[in-house]
Amino acid sequence: MHVNGKVALVTGGAQGIGRAFAQALLGKGAKVSPGRGPLPSPPPPARLAPPAGTRGRGVAAARRARLGGGAGPPAVCPAVLPSVRPALILPSLPPCLPAQVALLDRNSEAGQESKAALAEQFEAQRTLFIQCDVTDQEQLKGAFKKVIEHFGRLDIVVNNAGVNNEKDWESTIQINLTSVIRGTYLGLEYMGKGNGGNGGVIINISSLAGLMPAAFQPVYCATKHGVIGFTRSIALAANIENYGVRLNTICPGFVNTPILQSIDKEENMGQYYSYKDEIKNMMQFYGVME
Numbered sequence: 001m002h003v004n005g006k007v008a009l010v011t012g013g014a015q016g017i018g019r020a021f022a023q024a025l026l027g028k029g030a031k032v033s034p035g036r037g038p039l040p041s042p043p044p045p046a047r048l049a050p051p052a053g054t055r056g057r058g059v060a061a062a063r064r065a066r067l068g069g070g071a072g073p074p075a076v077c078p079a080v081l082p083s084v085r086p087a088l089i090l091p092s093l094p095p096c097l098p099a100q101v102a103l104l105d106r107n108s109e110a111g112q113e114s115k116a117a118l119a120e121q122f123e124a125q126r127t128l129f130i131q132c133d134v135t136d137q138e139q140l141k142g143a144f145k146k147v148i149e150h151f152g153r154l155d156i157v158v159n160n161a162g163v164n165n166e167k168d169w170e171s172t173i174q175i176n177l178t179s180v181i182r183g184t185y186l187g188l189e190y191m192g193k194g195n196g197g198n199g200g201v202i203i204n205i206s207s208l209a210g211l212m213p214a215a216f217q218p219v220y221c222a223t224k225h226g227v228i229g230f231t232r233s234i235a236l237a238a239n240i241e242n243y244g245v246r247l248n249t250i251c252p253g254f255v256n257t258p259i260l261q262s263i264d265k266e267e268n269m270g271q272y273y274s275y276k277d278e279i280k281n282m283m284q285f286y287g288v289m290e
């Protein structure tokens with residue numbers, strides 16, 4: 001997927017996987033090539049019938065097939081390449097603008113630090129940090145509004161904020177599941193074609209623990225199973241209703257981020273604290289990604 005000119009909102013973006021998402025998005029997308037004006041707007045893709053043999057594989061597949069390519073999006077924006085088929089390629093792609101990312105997080109200090117680090121690596125105006133507790137309905141709604149007011153659009157929502165807390169398990173459900181559902185509905189409200197949006201992508205972060213039982217993390221595990229069930233179901237509804245929004249869930253195994261430190265804390269593990277070594281053994285068995 002190309003992300004040129006897209007605006008993404010990432011919850012829990014101050015550190016860990018959320019920050020890595022932001023960095024990856026910012027690393028993609030090229031600048032407008034000098035000397036070229038904006039390209040013509042693309043035709044509304046959802047209304048086009050897919051070419052024979054591509055039915056059911058989505059608008060992107062249909063567009064690739066029309067362009068004669070099957071290997072996915074170009075790594076570099078075609079507007080900066082000496083195009084051999086300008087008539088075919090140029091009208092169907094948006095202008096090459098860099099992607100922009102809003103980081104939402106309740107941790108203001110880490111959020112400001114990440115914003116500053118990303119601003120050093122990429123242009124400062126491409127990132128925005130908004131302090132927001134995703135469990136606070138009004139704060140979350142307000143943050144979505146702010147992102148659209150600031151960047152003028154919204155194309156990608158990553159519902160990533162999450163915790164591992166078996167002791168305060170009610171808050172784990174609020175953060176890991178309820179807020180993901182709320183973030184998804186807000187994404188559909190702003191991006192859904194039926195609501196006047198332009199379509200987009202919603203990524204909900206689950207876990208390997210959403211696909212299998214985890215003895216010492218029953219509530220964490222339940223929330224991650226819930227994210228998968230919710231996302232798969234709402235993706236079906238989005239398809240039936242032609243929202244133009246693709247929904248996916250990602251299920252990583254162990255990743256080396258601060259959440260793993262929760263295993264060593266009684267205030268997170270509660271009654272399962274004495275099993276921390278078993279969990280560490282699991283981590284060794286499955287491996288930990290960077």
Ligand SMILES: NC(=O)c1ccc[n+]([C@@H]2O[C@H](COP(=O)([O-])OP(=O)(O)OC[C@H]3O[C@@H](n4cnc5c(N)ncnc54)[C@H](O)[C@@H]3O)[C@@H](O)[C@H]2O)c1
Pocket residue numbers: 011012013014015016017018104105106107110132133134135160161162163175205206207208251252253254255256257258259260
């Ligand atoms: N690290 C792993 O091994 C792993 C594996 C699979 C899935 N995940 C999931 O990936 C997501 C990101 O986790 P991570 O590993 O980067 O953890 P992390 O602790 O490094 O980052 C989580 C971020 O979410 C933020 N956050 C927590 N509660 C919040 C709230 N109420 N409002 C706003 N922000 C809040 C935190 O401040 C933090 O910046 C989580 O949903 C986690 O369950 C992590």
Ligand SMILES: CCCCC/C=C\C=C\[C@H](O)C/C=C\C/C=C\CCCC(=O)O
Pocket residue numbers: 164206207208209212213214215216217252253254255259260262263279282
């Ligand atoms: C077992 C969960 C440990 C919790 C550690 C803290 C946060 C990590 C969150 C990750 O989402 C966990 C990722 C993968 C764990 C998945 C399954 C573990 C169960 C495996 C087993 O019993 O063999």
